[in-house]
Amino acid sequence: MRLTLLHTSPAHVATFEALRDELAPDLALGLELEHVVREDLLADARADGPEAVAERVATLVAAYDVVLCTCSTIGGVAERAGALRIDRPLAVAAAAHHAPVVALAALESTLAPTLALLAEEGVDDARAVVVDGAWERWEAGDLDGYHRLVADEAERHPDAVVVLAQTSMAPAAALSAHPRVLASPRLGLEDALRRLRSPGGSR
Structure with missing residues (x-):
C-alpha cells in the first residue's frame, strides 16, 4: 500500500513519517509513504497565483495512484486534479x-x-x-x-x-x-488512511 505525499518543503517529510508510525502502527511496515518535494511549486504559486502551477500539479498527481497534497497554497489545484487535500x-x-x-x-x-x-x-x-x-x-x-x-x-x-x-x-x-x-497534518493523514483502508482505496 502506497500513499504519495506532495510537499513544497522537505521539512514535512519527517513530520509525516512520524505521524504514519503513530497513527497506523499496524500498517507501518505495509504502508509506504512516497515523498515528492517540489519547492518550485510554492515559489511560483506565491509569485503568480496557484493557477500558474495547476498544469504541473496535475501532471504530478496523474503520475501516482493516491496523492495527498500537504501544501495549503496549492491544495485547491491539487484537489481539482484528483489529489487528497491535507486541509x-x-x-x-x-x-x-x-x-x-x-x-x-x-x-x-x-x-x-x-x-x-x-x-x-x-x-x-x-x-x-x-x-x-x-x-x-x-x-x-x-x-x-x-x-x-x-x-x-x-x-x-x-x-x-x-x-x-x-x-x-x-x-x-x-x-x-x-x-x-x-x-492539518494529523487530521489530513487520518483521513487519507481511512480512505486507503476502505474497499477499493481512494483516488
Whole structure:
C-alpha cells in the first residue's frame, strides 16, 4: 500500500513519517509513504497565483495512484486534479464547531485558498490573519521562534476556533494555551488512511 505525499518543503517529510508510525502502527511496515518535494511549486504559486502551477500539479498527481497534497497554497489545484487535500478535513473540523473561525497563516498566498475552502465547508465568516514575522523565522531556520509566534497569535483570539492554515504551523498547537487550535497534518493523514483502508482505496 502506497500513499504519495506532495510537499513544497522537505521539512514535512519527517513530520509525516512520524505521524504514519503513530497513527497506523499496524500498517507501518505495509504502508509506504512516497515523498515528492517540489519547492518550485510554492515559489511560483506565491509569485503568480496557484493557477500558474495547476498544469504541473496535475501532471504530478496523474503520475501516482493516491496523492495527498500537504501544501495549503496549492491544495485547491491539487484537489481539482484528483489529489487528497491535507486541509480539507481541517475545514470540516472547523465547521463542526459552529463558532467564529480565525485562520492563521505565515504566507499571504495561503489566505485565499484557505478562506475559499472554509467557505466550501460552510464557514462563511472566517477571518484570516498573517502572523507578522513568522515566515521570516521559518526561512531563517528558527522553528522554535516560528512556532512561538504562531502560538502567541492564536492566544489573541480566545473566542474563536483557530485554524492553522499551513502544515508547518502544526507544532504551535501544542505550545498554545488556546483550547481550540486545529492543525492539518494529523487530521489530513487520518483521513487519507481511512480512505486507503476502505474497499477499493481512494483516488
